[in-house]
Amino acid sequence: MSDDVTRVVPGRAQVRLGTTTAAVRTRRRTRGRATALLYILPAAAVYLGFAIWPALNTAYLSFVEWDGISPSTWVGLENYRTIFTSPTLGPALWHGLVLIIFFAIIPCAFGLFLTALLQGGNRRGMTAFRVIYFLPQVLPLVAVGITWRWLYSSDGLINQGLDLVGLDGITRAWLGDYDYALIALGLIGTWAMTGLCMVLFLAGAQKIDVSLYEAVALDGGGSIRKFFTVTLPALRGEITIASVITTIAALASFDLVFVTTNGGPANQTTVPGLLVYRLAFNEGNIGAASALAVLLTLMVLTVITLIRLLAREKA
CATH class of the missing domain: 1.20.5 (Single alpha-helices involved in coiled-coils or other helix-helix interfaces)
Known part of the structure; x- marks a missing residue:
């Protein structure tokens, strides 16, 4: 028991x-x-x-009519109708899409080119080179815009350089030219975003196994083949990140446009972000400005989703 x-x-x-x-x-x-x-x-x-x-x-x-001071009034989808029927919306959206070429596509391509040139081994002055190219990212875009506005002016450094090489016939006030203002503005974005893309790609290239390059070399491949068969596929993640960041910068750009051209000449550089500012602070139409801001957000999310889907499809 x-x-x-x-x-x-x-x-x-x-x-x-x-x-x-x-x-x-x-x-x-x-x-x-x-x-x-x-x-x-x-x-x-x-x-x-x-x-x-x-x-x-x-x-x-975005669903109310409000001037920022008096009481708001519910208007439903009226603000969205106003935005979609505005004659300035279509050109502004088109300009934003054009800026993607200069803010995203060209910087990513040029960043990959610089990565192909600079990767592999410790070259003298590499740190200084990276700092110089990344410098536009730490500078306020307002300061960048003011500097480039002076460079693009009629007596600016760019036109002076063209005069020195005998191309004085093509000089102009670039940011005030009806045909070239948007391109000139886009090139500022290219200058500002290329360094970011290059630094991202170089950081990604450092994690690639060296034995992969050795295998390509044993197979008789040169530098170009190494880049397209090893480096480029390995940088898929970094390319996606760079594309997302630069695309957002292109579609949501405001400060650079406001400082350099303020949408001119004749609205040739007007972008959605600038329209939001004008509707809210110049016209006092907070509801329409909010509706455009919502549409711009949806547009950015749509483009980013497409970029990620394309990157995943290729994976």
Whole structure:
């Protein structure tokens, strides 16, 4: 009888001990999650207050008529009808799409070209070269716009250089020219974004296994073949990231356009971001400006989704 009790009691003790241990682990996990949430809470509060709430408020304002001062009036989809029937919307969207060529496609292509030239081995002055090319990313775009506005002026450095080489016949006030203003503006974006793409691609190229290049070399492949068979496929992720960042910069551009051309001449460089500013602060139509901002956001998300789908399809 005594032996049976002895055998049973330890079994019960083990069950109780196991149950107690599981409960302790559960409490520790709960406490750890609560602690993690407390660490995340300040950043989450800032993000909710300065990103999510303004976005939701903008979506609400797109359905009302409001001048920023007097009480608002619910108008439903009227602001969206106003935007879609505006004669300036189509050209502005087209200009934004054109800027993608200069802000995204050309910088990515030129960044890949520079990566092909610079990757492999430690070349003298590589750090300084990267800093110089990345410098436009740390400069305020307002300062960049003012500088390039002077460079593009009639007596600016670009026209002076053309005069020196005997091409004074093509000199002009580039940002004020009806046919070349958008191209001149786009080239500023190319200058600003190329360094970012190059640094991203060089960072991605450093993680590529050297043995892959050796295998191509043993197969008789040269530098061009190494780039297209090893480097380019390995940089797919970095190319996607660079494309997304530069595309957003092109479609959501405002400060650079505002400082250099303010949409001129004759609205030849007007972009959606500038239209939002004009509707809100020049015309006092907050509702229409919010509707255009919502449409611009949807357009950016659509283009970015297409970029990611294309990158995933090729993967």
